[in-house]
Amino acid sequence: MDIIGQFPLFYFPEFGSAWMMGVTGTIHILASHTSVGAAMLFAFLAHKAYTENRNDYYPYMKKYGMFLLIFSYVIGSITGPGIWYTATAASPRGISALIHNFVWVWATEWVFFVYEVIGVFVLVYFMNKIDKKTHLQLTYTFAIASVGTLALIIGIISFMMWPGTQAYYTTGSASDAFFGINTFPHMFLRIGFMIMLSGVIGLVISSAMRKENEALSNELSRKMGYVSILGGFITLFFFIWYMGTLPDNAHAVFAFSKDEIIQNRIILTLLFMVYFAVAIIKPKFINPVLASAMIGVILISGLWSGEKLRESMRKPYVAGQYIYSNQIISRDVPGKHIKSELPIIAEKGLLHVNPFVPQRLKTLTDENRLEAGELLAKMACSNCHSLEKTGVFRPLKDRLVGMDKEGVKAILYAIGEGSFSYMPTLKLPENEYDAMAEYFASLKY
Secondary structure, eight states, X not given: OOXXXXXXXXXXXXXOXXXXXXXXXXXXXXXXXXXXXXXXXXXXXHHHHHHTTOTXXXXXXXXXXXXXXIIIIIHHXXXXXXXXXXXXXXXXXXXXXXXXXXXXXXXXXXXXXXXXXXXXXXXXXXXXXXXXXXXHHHHHHHHHHHHHHHHHHHXXXXXXXXXXXXXXXXXXXXXXXXXXXXXXXXXXXXXXHHHHHHHXXXXXXXXXXXXXXXXXXXXXXXXXXXXXXXXXXXXXXXXHHHHTTSOHHHHHHHHHTHHHHHHHHHHHHHHHHHHHHHHHHOGGGOXXXXXXXXXXXXXXXXXXXXXXXXXHHTTTEEXXXXXXXXXXXXXXXXXXXXXXXXXXXXXXXXXXHOTTSOGGGTSOOTTTHHHHHHXXXXXXXXXXXXOSTTOOSSOGGGTSTTOOHHHHXXXXXXXXTTOOTTSOOOOOOHHHHHHHHHHHHHTXX
């Protein structure tokens, strides 16, 4: 049968479809990373409180726990399903690949997550109702469950960059998909950032306690400064290691803005190092407004730019280096009984093999050429690019300025021949190239 297993097109004007998942995901990551970092910080503070008989730490831990419960577990629980909804719409075959490869890994992760949700309520609401040793033991298990959740999710996310080993394509094994050269650098990179983030959040709470107990507020602010610096150094170390474990297509994307990315990271690192040093040397200068503003800086300058970079470096793939961002399967995966769809698309055309293309556009004519060209552009390009003149993310207007139809067609031919490692190698019949080129040229970027 001359059709491929595509899903209906999800197209979000101005932004491109995949970036809706990116926006939701960035907010979710801020919440989820806070929860894991805070779980480790909770265990550290509970250990100090128990071994040093510091009962004055418990009110701080309770305030931190309440913030964690509301910020991480409420916001995280809302944005988590939001990612599933947007990802399923924007990248249904990518999500399908993750589920089919890691269904039991995800099921295990949910066991840890359920324990986390129960654990945070127990740690907060039973803090003064159970003995301190039992509370300490619960904080240890809470931290282990949180790190366990992270470790399982990281293996899945790393597969989105590329499979653990080449053997995966033959075996289809979850372990071959999960364990790769960038899995552990990625995990410890995230752990470092989580530790730093837990300190940044901790400074909001410790600075807000100054009127109640200035000495304790200053002491805890200093500790949060040290915690954040430790997390920052771990992040930088494993970021360098992580970048060395990426595939060639990721480095091709990274090369475009390498200098700018490195400069931004240096500036951001210096900014936060100064902030953490102030927290250590002059903790009274840290107030809730400044501390809250630094969370915003992390969200916009750190998380958002970092997630954009990771999403960009994964291109042209969305999972396992066999599913393109535009949802087309680009290679055989015998271990999963998956066949490449590129040959049939090159022979029959994308309009013909996609089951959701309207019948009136299956055959190209002079009357429907522009409409068909627009649909082809959306099916092939919109998961990475915004197509409008006012497009925001990776707008094609910046790449096709002043080009006529033949110039655009030359670029499409080059992409089809695999001239750009970060673009899907997608050959189309001549009439579909022609329709796409005519549509792009008609926009007069």
